[in-house]
Amino acid sequence: MPSTMSSPHRGYKAIHRRVLIMLLLMALTPLVALGLFCMDRLTAIYDEKISAGLEAVASSKHRALDTFMGERIAQIKTLAFTHSYDELSNPSRLSAIFSVMQSNSRSFVDMGIIAMDGRHVSYVGPYDLHKANYAETPWFSEVLRKGIYVSDVFMGYRHVPHFIIAVLRHEGRSSFILRATIDMEAVDALLQRVYSGPSSDAFIVSEQGILQTDSHHNGPILSRYPVPVERLARNSVVTQTQSTADGREMLAAMMRLNSMPWVLVVMDDVREGLKPLRQLKGFILLFTLLGGLLTCIGAELCTRRLVASLEAADQKQAHIDARMLQSSKMAALGKMAAGVAHEVNNPLMLIQENAGWIRDLLEDEDAATMQNYEEIKESTEKIEQHVQRAKGITQRMLGFGRRMNPGRTEVLINTLAEQAVDMLKTEAANRSITIERHYDPQVPVILSDPAQLEQVFINIIDNAIDAMGRDGSITIETHAQDGGVRISFTDTGPGMDRETLQRIFDPFFTTKKVGEGTGLGLAICFTILEKLGGRIDVQSEQGHGTSFTVSLPAEPPQMLPEEGAEEQK
Amino acid sequence: MRALFVDDEVEFLELMQKRLARRGMDVSVAADGQTALDILDATAREGGEPFQIVVMDVRMPGMDGLETLRRMKEKMPHLPVILLTGHACMGVAVQGLDLGAYDYMLKPVAISELIIKMEEAARSAA
Numbered sequence: 001m002p003s004t005m006s007s008p009h010r011g012y013k014a015i016h017r018r019v020l021i022m023l024l025l026m027a028l029t030p031l032v033a034l035g036l037f038c039m040d041r042l043t044a045i046y047d048e049k050i051s052a053g054l055e056a057v058a059s060s061k062h063r064a065l066d067t068f069m070g071e072r073i074a075q076i077k078t079l080a081f082t083h084s085y086d087e088l089s090n091p092s093r094l095s096a097i098f099s100v101m102q103s104n105s106r107s108f109v110d111m112g113i114i115a116m117d118g119r120h121v122s123y124v125g126p127y128d129l130h131k132a133n134y135a136e137t138p139w140f141s142e143v144l145r146k147g148i149y150v151s152d153v154f155m156g157y158r159h160v161p162h163f164i165i166a167v168l169r170h171e172g173r174s175s176f177i178l179r180a181t182i183d184m185e186a187v188d189a190l191l192q193r194v195y196s197g198p199s200s201d202a203f204i205v206s207e208q209g210i211l212q213t214d215s216h217h218n219g220p221i222l223s224r225y226p227v228p229v230e231r232l233a234r235n236s237v238v239t240q241t242q243s244t245a246d247g248r249e250m251l252a253a254m255m256r257l258n259s260m261p262w263v264l265v266v267m268d269d270v271r272e273g274l275k276p277l278r279q280l281k282g283f284i285l286l287f288t289l290l291g292g293l294l295t296c297i298g299a300e301l302c303t304r305r306l307v308a309s310l311e312a313a314d315q316k317q318a319h320i321d322a323r324m325l326q327s328s329k330m331a332a333l334g335k336m337a338a339g340v341a342h343e344v345n346n347p348l349m350l351i352q353e354n355a356g357w358i359r360d361l362l363e364d365e366d367a368a369t370m371q372n373y374e375e376i377k378e379s380t381e382k383i384e385q386h387v388q389r390a391k392g393i394t395q396r397m398l399g400f401g402r403r404m405n406p407g408r409t410e411v412l413i414n415t416l417a418e419q420a421v422d423m424l425k426t427e428a429a430n431r432s433i434t435i436e437r438h439y440d441p442q443v444p445v446i447l448s449d450p451a452q453l454e455q456v457f458i459n460i461i462d463n464a465i466d467a468m469g470r471d472g473s474i475t476i477e478t479h480a481q482d483g484g485v486r487i488s489f490t491d492t493g494p495g496m497d498r499e500t501l502q503r504i505f506d507p508f509f510t511t512k513k514v515g516e517g518t519g520l521g522l523a524i525c526f527t528i529l530e531k532l533g534g535r536i537d538v539q540s541e542q543g544h545g546t547s548f549t550v551s552l553p554a555e556p557p558q559m560l561p562e563e564g565a566e567e568q569k
Numbered sequence: 570m571r572a573l574f575v576d577d578e579v580e581f582l583e584l585m586q587k588r589l590a591r592r593g594m595d596v597s598v599a600a601d602g603q604t605a606l607d608i609l610d611a612t613a614r615e616g617g618e619p620f621q622i623v624v625m626d627v628r629m630p631g632m633d634g635l636e637t638l639r640r641m642k643e644k645m646p647h648l649p650v651i652l653l654t655g656h657a658c659m660g661v662a663v664q665g666l667d668l669g670a671y672d673y674m675l676k677p678v679a680i681s682e683l684i685i686k687m688e689e690a691a692r693s694a695a
Contacts, residue, residue, distance in 0.1 A: 341655075345675070349581060357587060360587075
């Protein structure tokens with residue numbers, strides 16, 4: 001990766017994670033809460049609605065059944081008490097009465113008169129029960145004890161589920177029992193007529209927990225089905241959920257009949273009833289998930305953009321900081337350099353003049369007679385040579401530290417770059433280095449200081465030639481940029497390591513051999529460009545060359561008054 | 570040519586005096602601005618041979634070169650003055666030229682160059 005004057009590292013991943021978590025928490029919490037609240041409320045409303053529906057059905061069926069049973073009991077009671085034993089024990093008379101009853105309702109299967117010893121005195125019905133004796137049956141003793149008795153469903157002699165209504169009548173000194181059988185089919189039909197849903201169930205169960213009718217979900221008649229009798233008050237509905245053998249969740253509404261010791265149970269599949277709710281819940285879940293997903297994606301994208309712009313801003317700031325640091329370093333070193341140069345110039349002058357004075361004095365001597373004449377002369381000349389060298393350095397130092405208003409002349413950057421190339425093309429050619437130029441003809445004319453700019457360009461190209469040594473190429477490109485211009489110088493030299501790169505614009509920093517470079521060239525370029533309102537950037541990769549980019553504004557900034565005052569000191 | 574050198578480096582003054590004397594110049598020296606002004610005054614008052622050129626440092630303790638230059642020019646506006654300093658500052662140079670200095674030279678300067686400049690300046694005033 002190419003290195004540049006770089007920015008400090010910050011934990012962007014940690015920032016990204018924290019921001020994302022915060023955004024998600026803030027966005028998802030209300031979403032999930034709303035979803036859960038809607039689900040909960042919907043469930044409650046649906047539960048209420050389903051219970052109410054089932055209770056209404058149970059209630060209406062309860063009325064119908066009670067009416068049916070009450071009517072049947074009343075019919076038998078009326079018959080027993082309005083007809084004499086003689087009438088009823090007469091089979092043809094009993095048959096006639098039964099026919100009249102059958103014409104109104106076919107719910108009675110048969111009817112008979114039973115004497116106190118349990119024998120059938122007369123019987124009308126489809127079964128051969130004329131000789132049956134009920135003395136030993138449980139219901140017989142019950143009717144003798146209570147006077148009127150309605151049995152639970154049982155199979156009896158006929159092996160068909162039925163129940164009986166028996167009424168004891170005392171007539172004078174004798175007594176008899178009128179007994180009628182009601183076919184459970186009639187009750188079943190009533191249950192089915194009143195309520196029939198796709199997976200609903202309606203049945204009757206005795207208080208002892210024995211099914212009195214078939215149940216779709218709880219088994220055939222006479223199976224066990226426990227009911228919470230203690231909770232069942234008259235005319236009130238109790239609902240409870242129940243799982244069936246096949247794993248279905250059912251809601252059961254139970255009501256105690258007024259006319260019989262029986263409990264009516266109406267059941268419905270909860271899932272069936274909850275289908276629309278489940279669909280609605282599904283939609284809510286889907287929308288919540290979709291919303292959550294969109295929120296996550298949105299939060300991630302937002303966070304990425306946020307962190308990216310933060311990183312960009314940080315990098316920009318780091319770049320500005322680095323440049324400001326470099327600028328202040330330059331300013332401080334510039335002042336110091338000028339001070340040092342001044343202090344050194346005076347002794348240099350003295351050294352030079354002393355050497356000159358020796359040379360003057362030597363003129364008075366006879367070269368032939370004076371021992372070491374030539375040696376002394378040669379040494380003074382060398383002193384003067386080295387003073388000139390030192391003078392060159394101090395003048396560059398003074399130039400670096402010098403503050404002055406930049407010139408404001410119209411500059412065509414392509415022409416200026418070409419002039420700089422002209423100065424160095426022979427040197428480059430001698431070292432088999434080609435200089436490629438890609439000048440953008442659209443670059444605008446800018447106001448700047450051509451002499452100083454030329455110095456900058458020559459410095460950069462000269463450095464590139466030195467860095468490559470032999471064989472290579474320098475590519476110079478110009479571009480228009482924000483009303484100003486950008487010029488890049490890219491070489492195919494060895495590149496620079498990170499440490500060199502960070503110090504490249506520092507005054508007196510050089511990678512050249514002692515005596516070959518002062519380390520002021522690029523520092524001077526930096527200060528010149530700063531004064532011209534431009535900048536110089538460097539990018540380098542070891543083994544892949546170096547690129548210097550000079551950016552210049554359309555015109556240089558006006559120097560501030562205090563900077564002018566500084567000049568006077 | 571009669572010249573006055575003004576500099577706070579006494580050793581420099583001595584060397585210049587000796588070296589320029591060998592080249593046929595009559596060089597007087599002053600170690601500060603006030604002394605230089607006094608010498609010029611005394612010469613004018615006593616009717617001695619007038620100085621044709623002044624070579625002066627800018628940074629000096631007490632009255633600096635620019636102030637001395639301003640006062641010299643008040644009295645002898647035609648006397649050419651060359652500023653010779655180790656301190657290169659365009660602002661000072663421009664200020665000196667504005668005050669009427671003939672030129673501005675940066676130390677260390679080769680004696681041959683200095684003589685050429687002094688002769689130029691003397692000719693321009695003549």
